[in-house]
Amino acid sequence: MSLVEIHGINKSYGSVQVLKDVTLDIAKGEVVAVIGRSGSGKSTMLRCINGLEPIQAGVIRVDGTQVNDPATNLRKLRQEVGIVFQSFNLFPHLSVCDNITLAPRVVKKQAPQAAREVAREVLARVGLEDKLDAYPSQLSGGQQQRVAIARSLAMRPKLVWAGEAPAGLDRGRAGGVLGARDAGGRGGRPMLRAPREGGSARRFGSRVVFMHEGRIHEQGPAAAVLAEPKTPELQTFLSAVLH
Amino acid sequence: MIREFGLIDVMYLIAAARWTLALTATAFIGASLIGIVIAIARILPFAPLRWLAAAYIHIVQGTPLLVWLFVIFFGLPLVGISVNPWLAAATAFSVYGSALLRYVIVPQSVRVAIPPTVGFLVQLIKNTSLAAVIGFVELTREGQLTAAGTYKPFAVYITVAAIYFAMCFPLSQWSRSIERKLDVAR
């Protein structure tokens, strides 16, 4: 069974349909890069996966739990799905450490000392261990992005979604981040990424999914799909974006 | 002899509301005039004038309207004017209002200036109720007299409140709809 199953989902905002019959399965340990223009539906799909947005048709299942079922405990589900939005969303009034330890302390009732150690560990993974007690306003955009990833990792989710390939992660670190996740003991965590540039998709994804106007147009192994785009939309997208 | 609170009293109350509006209009003009003078004083290159204007605003904003009402009411005789509730009230409201007007005078476009101006008008209408305290017969004072005459204070004051509401609420709503249109236009 796949970790994430998305079957035939439709989503509309009023009369505008933003997701059209989208189907996607992600297995444990996979890293998937979702690419597409803004407005293609990538972020919307993300928001549906953890229940931030309702869907009008179709089924989404994370580790067997159906997301769009009204009986589902969304809070529990969201502890398993870590999200890093394109707009970072670090809480400006809390320090980096407090940002990261907030959910573990408040939701999982972790002890403050233990939570702080976890924070130190995930920060080290993104290369910012020395910023443990800094405030978001003191960090650059790229650093805030990395802290946001660390924050979602602290909850030990089964799935991590990054809204954009973090610009601050270079190859070495990315390898470190992904590698550490893979060594998570439970077979690693699949990652969904939605970079706007195909270039980073090549670096990060083992599978690439191209979305256009609410539909999945192409998907397949990263190298193959990006080297030989089959549909004109993907060709246009790649030529506009790849360098 | 207690009379009943009837339709005729309601008519008298509504008639008294005319004085509320008259006082409001006068104070609006007065406040605008003073406000323009103050606004000009604040941008003149003459430092003591600027300081005086700023001090004026701070002083006016830091004292209750009732104080201005009474100070001017009792101050009029000192400058040779006999006691006159209407004049005292109009002057006091003009002074008090002039310090509030800087949100109105600054915006360059008339459209943008409408919501704060309307807000100011609504405040003025409510403030005129205090003129009752120095004996000027506007809506609230008429209400006091009617309540004394009919021994039905609740009914009277509810009616008074309703009349104020009927004057202020449409203005507030209008201002809000303009604000909404401005937001859409942006």
Add this chain to the structure above:
Amino acid sequence: MKYGLQFRDVFAAWESILEGVWITLLLSGLAMIGGLVIGIACAAARVYGPSWLRRIVGTYVEVIRNTPLLVQLFLIFFGLPSFGVRLDGLTAAIIALVINLGAYTTEIVRAGLEAVPKAQVEAGHSLGLSGLQVFRYVVMFPALKAMFPALASQFVLLMLATSVVSQISVEDLFHAASIVQSRTFRDFEVYTVIGVLYLGLAFAFRGLFAGIYYWAFVRR
């Protein structure tokens, strides 16, 4: 000039004046606390509540904000006895001030709550925090910081507005003026001194709120 201004008699009555100051401060403090509690509850209802509740709160806010405080005061003090509810001046004053301030505070608190970027609220939810936890850890502090200046302004206005309670014979600072006036017959001087005292109080309040703002929100 008809006669020279004389302030000496006014200053001699400082005890009455001081009692008035105390009552004014008491009324202001109680009204601020009560008004803030109502404001927070109503704002929360308006932002998070069901639509019927939003309508009720909206009506309350509109009615209060479009009628004069003096009339509201008269309604409570003179009007309620018609239903057998006879309140003394001080109690009626507090109730009227709280109800009045509550309406204005509601709008200020609501603006503060809505100033918190939605993205942060969603981030909190996405981490698995419950609605209440999101409110407490993500929304509350930034909202308080955003609404503080407007709230402080409103509170100073309230303190000045407490002068109307003198009209139902509550012995606040403004009422003290009429006591001194009847004793000394120095009308103009009395009210000028009272005015200066209010000015001092307003200055003190503003300074206090600025200090609180600095201590709570700037020192990080």
